[in-house]
Amino acid sequence: MRLDFLTHHDFMNRELSWMAFNERVLALSQDAGQPLLERANFLSITQSNFDEWYMVRMADLIRDIQAGDDKKDPAGMTPQQQMNAVRHAIRKQLRHQYQSYEALKVALSNVHLPILPVADLKAHDRVAVRQIFQQTIQPQLTLKTMDATSLSEVSNGTINFVVGHTGDADWTTFALPAATPRFIRVPGPNIRFVTTTDVMTTYMADLATNLADKQVYQFRILQDMSIPILPKSTTDVVDAIQAEVDKRATAPAINLTVSAQMPAELKRHLQQVLGVDRLHVFKVKGPLAYDFVTELNDLLKQEGQAAEFAFLHYHPYQPHQVKALAGTDIFDNIVAQDYLVHHPYDSYDAVLNFFQQAAHDDTVSEIGISIYRVSHDSPIVAALTQAAQAGKRVVALVEIKARFDEPNNLKLVDTLQAAGVTVFTSFPVMKVHAKMAYVVRDGRTIVHLGTGNYNDKTAHFYTDFGLFTADEHMAADVRRVFAYVTGQAS
The missing domain is CATH 3.30.1840.10 (Polyphosphate kinase middle domain)
Structure with a gap:
């Protein structure tokens, strides 16, 4: 598709777009229609979002300005112009955070959870x-x-x-x-x-x-x-x-x-x-940062009063269990038909079962997975290590450039390799964000493709789609992608 007819007027600056996104999250913290402690969570999220953005995106912008880079982005803004506009947006957002915190304190006091001055x-x-x-x-x-x-x-x-x-x-x-x-x-x-x-x-x-x-x-x-982006000449990405x-x-x-x-x-x-x-x-x-407000939830739990204030949270949701994906016959069922699931409304247990059955099924000879972020005690990682220790071929592409998960993923590389998993990392200049997995069972490839990380913890509250299929064309595509990103493509 040709895009050369577009001008900078058709684009929004990336950094200002991000600030607008965080304002949307902040607006939820100010929304009286949301449960009160959920509003506190949203305020906390705006802080962690802001910190991560500043430490990476703002750092890059500062570096560009210091290097004298005056190249314009698609929105027609130089790094210095972006900086000037973003600083104005930051000051506005800091004021809004303070206003939200003050409003939350009033609302908390109204439900007998006051935060008082000493x-x-x-x-x-x-x-x-x-x-x-x-x-x-x-x-x-x-x-x-x-x-x-x-x-x-x-x-x-x-x-x-x-x-x-x-x-x-x-x-x-x-x-x-x-x-x-x-x-x-x-x-x-x-x-x-x-x-x-x-x-x-x-x-x-x-x-x-x-x-x-x-x-x-x-x-x-x-x-x-x-x-920074690693040079193409980098020989050891892990190091x-x-x-x-x-x-x-x-x-x-x-x-x-x-x-x-x-x-x-x-x-x-x-x-x-x-x-x-x-x-x-x-x-x-007020506070210099607002990431601490979620600690109110922990305090109420410690005091044994979480149930009394349950009305300040969203109602618990019981996800739908996809029966065809819940048992030992999961692979036969996927061969019979495709399954599209929507998390967290459909239980993530289907994904966990996919890997756990692959580890225990004697007719499964190979498992492949691309990993971006996983939980600390991931049952998926446990299944992969069990499969490798049982003699199955297990291939894992671990993206060690996943922002702020680099230390976790570097440790994961060691853990998987110690269990006998064949581990690859992506090319120096490429970050693999794809979420894909395959199982070879009786010579047939069965795949899972998802929009969300293979993370059983965040899957409970992030909305994502997942597709289970044994379609031969899709399976062949997944195998080709794996071959390419692991450097094994011919």
Whole structure:
């Protein structure tokens, strides 16, 4: 199809399109028609979406600008023009996140799940909260003098504190450990929460006497986590990706978010020492990030009160079991006719059974699969290893360039190879996002093609299609694709 009649007016910039998508997710967090804790989940999702986008797409854009690249995208925008437009959209989205969080707090209070300022608690409640802080959080904190060394040790995405007075020669800094709960339940018959960051700010003097009556501010960084496209000449893709993953711990900071109250002088100092361009420094009201709000669900479960507040979630959905794909006769049934399933409305058990039966069926001689993302304790991976250990030929194409799953997939390569699976990785310049599998049974190839990852966890809430078929033409196509992406095509 010819597209040369199209102009830049017919396209939307990729980054602005992504920002618009995240605004749609954010709108769901503000939608009073959605269950309240689901709205909190949507707000959390906007944060994880934003962080990933910034660490990769914004990092690439920054790199293009630094390299002097003025090539226009299909929408007719240079990297600098994209940056200018995106920064405006970011500031707008940060405001909307704060507004959504404030609205959620009001709504939570209305259903007797208030998030309160520590200052609003009665004296005996403050004593109880302070004891919790001293016993469970304070021992985890490591105070450091703020200097180039301590700031170089700041971890990606963590909440960090700086304590001192404007004009002080020495400021103190420390991080909130990543595993620390972000909410504290106020003891008592009624459910009330305070944020851990508020508690830490309130009782800063407990950490060290010299911190009494000091000013307290927070900051957070995002680092460049983009992995560049590998050269075609790369001979060992696994080693090359591992080397890039190892660099992430010391990757440069490209974003700095600080408390709205932080003095300009301190903000400027952090920006300069951390090496963040001033155009990527953002002052925000409220929390520096909103990925923590989903912890309310965990707290309610810990308190044994999840059932009481079940109305704040979507009604549980019982997926439809496709009987023809649920038993040991799954392959005979697929040979008889095709099956198109729609997850999560149709149970993902059909996909799991496909691999589990392939592992145990003595007439199956070969299994092939392309893997992009799998769950931590994947039953599909377990079936593949069982099949290989039983003497079947198992071929796995593992995409080790799957964004932010590179470490997991590198480990998966080792796990599968140790079990006897023949593992391939894609070409240096190509990322294989296809979700396909085949089984050779009695000389006939039976395939599964899907739009979603072979991930049994995300399959419960991502909507995807899957096709089971023994059609000879489709089976031949799948085998040809495997031959090509594994480098075995003639």
